[in-house]
Amino acid sequence: MKFPESWLRSFVDPKMPTQELARVLTMGGLDVESVEPVAPAFDKVVVGQVLQAAKHPNADRLTLCKVDVGGDTTLAIVCGAPNVVAGMKAPVAMLGARLPGMEIRQAKVRGVESSGMLCSAKDLGLSQDHSGLLVLPAEAPLGADVRRVLDLDDQLITLKLTPNRGDCLSLRGIAREVAILTATPLTVPAVAPAKAALDEKRRILLQDPAACPRYCGRVIRAVDVKARTPDWMVRRLERCGMRSISAIVDITNFVMLELGQPLHAFDNRAIEGDVVVRRARKGERLRLLNGQEIELTPDVLLIADTEKPLALGGIMGGEASAVSGSTAEVFLEAAWFNPSAVAGRARRFALSSDAAFRFERGVDFAATSEAIERATQLIFDVCGGAAGPISEAAAALPQRNPVRLRPSRASKIIGVQFSDEQIAGLLKRLQLPHARSGSEFTVTPPSYRFDLEIEEDMVEEIARLHGYDNIPTRPPRAALAVLAVPEGRRTLSELRRILVDREYFEVVNFSFVEAQWESDFCGNAEPIALENPIAAQLDVMRSSLAGSLVANLRFNLARKVDRVRVFEVARCFSRRSGEEDPRDPARALAGYHQPLRIGGLACGPAA
DSSP: OEEEHHHHHHHOOOSSOHHHHHHHHHHTTOEEEEEEESSOOOOSEEEEEEEEEEEOTTOTTOEEEEEEOSTTOEEEEEEOOTTOOTTOEEEEEOTTOEETTEEOOOEEETTEEEOSEEOBTTTTTSOSOOSSBOOOOTTSOTTOBHHHHTTOSOEEEEEEOOTTOGGGSSHHHHHHHHHHHHTOOOOOOOOOOOOOOOOOOOOEEESOTTTOSEEEEEEEESOOTTSOOOHHHHHHHHHTTOOOOOHHHHHHHHHHHHHSOOEEEEEGGGOOSOEEEEEOOTTOEEEBTTSOEEEOOTTSEEEEOSSSEEEETTTEEBSTTBOOTTOOOEEEEEEEOOHHHHTTHHHHTTOOOHHHHHHHHOOOTTOHHHHHHHHHHHHHHHHOOEEOOOEEEEOOOOOOOOEEEOHHHHHHHHTSOOOHHHHHHHHHHTTOOEEEETTEEEEOOOTTOTTOOSHHHHHHHHHHHHOGGGSOOOOOSSOOOOOOOOTTOOOHHHHHHHHHHTTOEEOOOOSEEOHHHHHHHHOOSSOOBOSSOSSTTOOEEOSOSHHHHHHHHHHHHTTTOOOEEEEEEEEOOEEOOSOOOTTOTTOSSTTEEOOEEEEEEEESOOO
């Protein structure tokens, strides 16, 4: 998750520098992978307006420009950019300006004095685009510092989030954590319900309520899809790693980044009848937004109308119902999809989407209506329009089961003594609703925290807020003694050393292999199949190391390696029949056997 620090500080602004904020996030369990400036250092670059653009007398590809930089200052600058025209505003590096890799000085260009430089995005180190000048907004004040106009004195923070913290895949989620960790007030943009100016609404049918127990939608008419996305929104999207597409799409992406709820906008005229959430029928096909046409299977969830599929639920929209330049009315969607209904489907079709990434990890099922209202608010501001009421279909939403928390248990696990009052204070800071009964607490996880299910999860929250660096380090009280190994027994480490001493290389292969290998090398006609293989050909679990070792041999022989010595120590997988001993270390799952095997292969001359 990458985001600009300024956006985070618009929600919560702890009085600490960037590096200290990064440390607090990391120690709070949100690992900060990198902190880097939005733009490299440069100075004396201001907003200028090209007053005149005339052909250079001595060069066909150069232009003589008269540039106003505010006040009474007008500069003569020679420019080679193909997009320079009179009236445009662009960055002007004044004499003495230091840009990445250069300093601007007075110079003669093909016999004509040039008193500065009109800059491209590449000249300023903002991107690799050097196709033309960086065009600045028409409202940018002349002579103003470009760093301030483009908000370049900012930092990009990248978090390496674990899969259980899907609630932090939004600025609000991260800001909520910062507010908790630093005891700083949280400010969230107010979202007022839009006044319905239309009576139009679409009926929503949930044919698979377990996969999609909540679906909200709204018709918005008379939108200007050609409206320009505000510069501030484009900057925030780009700094989060997204490109600007169109105002409507940009707004849905912006709300997803802000609140964590993926949205989708359909061209309302492309929808026939009701909106239906159902499983795909065998043989149905759908062309997606990326131009890819896929054949659907019955385990795939669809958003459809009464006639045809419209989108892959929680993954990607369809091309036929996409917002285009001719769209005049949209149907705005916000839904909650069960993670199990989305997981693995995107990978199966070789798709990658921000929506699927979030739904697989869990999205706040209480935020769907709020997200639609926020998007409606922004659409009105940017594109205009008139909205109908929100249509909603809801079934049984997930229940957040209360979790017991004992202060004595927390103290024992963490190694720090906590009183009941301290635990109550920490739970309040964590914004976790709780009830106290004697020396125990009953905590109800909020709708956005899918990772809080058992007492140990709550203990982790207590330790996180208390501060891992505040937990004292103590050596073990018990003495450790290594048991003697029987003389006739060889450990795996010794076996590895013996083989390496004999010029064998250890290999580590995937436990998933091609089904054909199992048939060819093991005579296994019914291997254990994978439901969601990481690659189409790696679709079964191996019952022998032979196929993998032969593949290693083939790889080396194809590269003219004439002497191959390899071995592998790994588990193999087979179905178990008969009675099972629950104490068997090779029994990890009922009905399956996972013995540890060692295998080797030698090919070529002995020495």
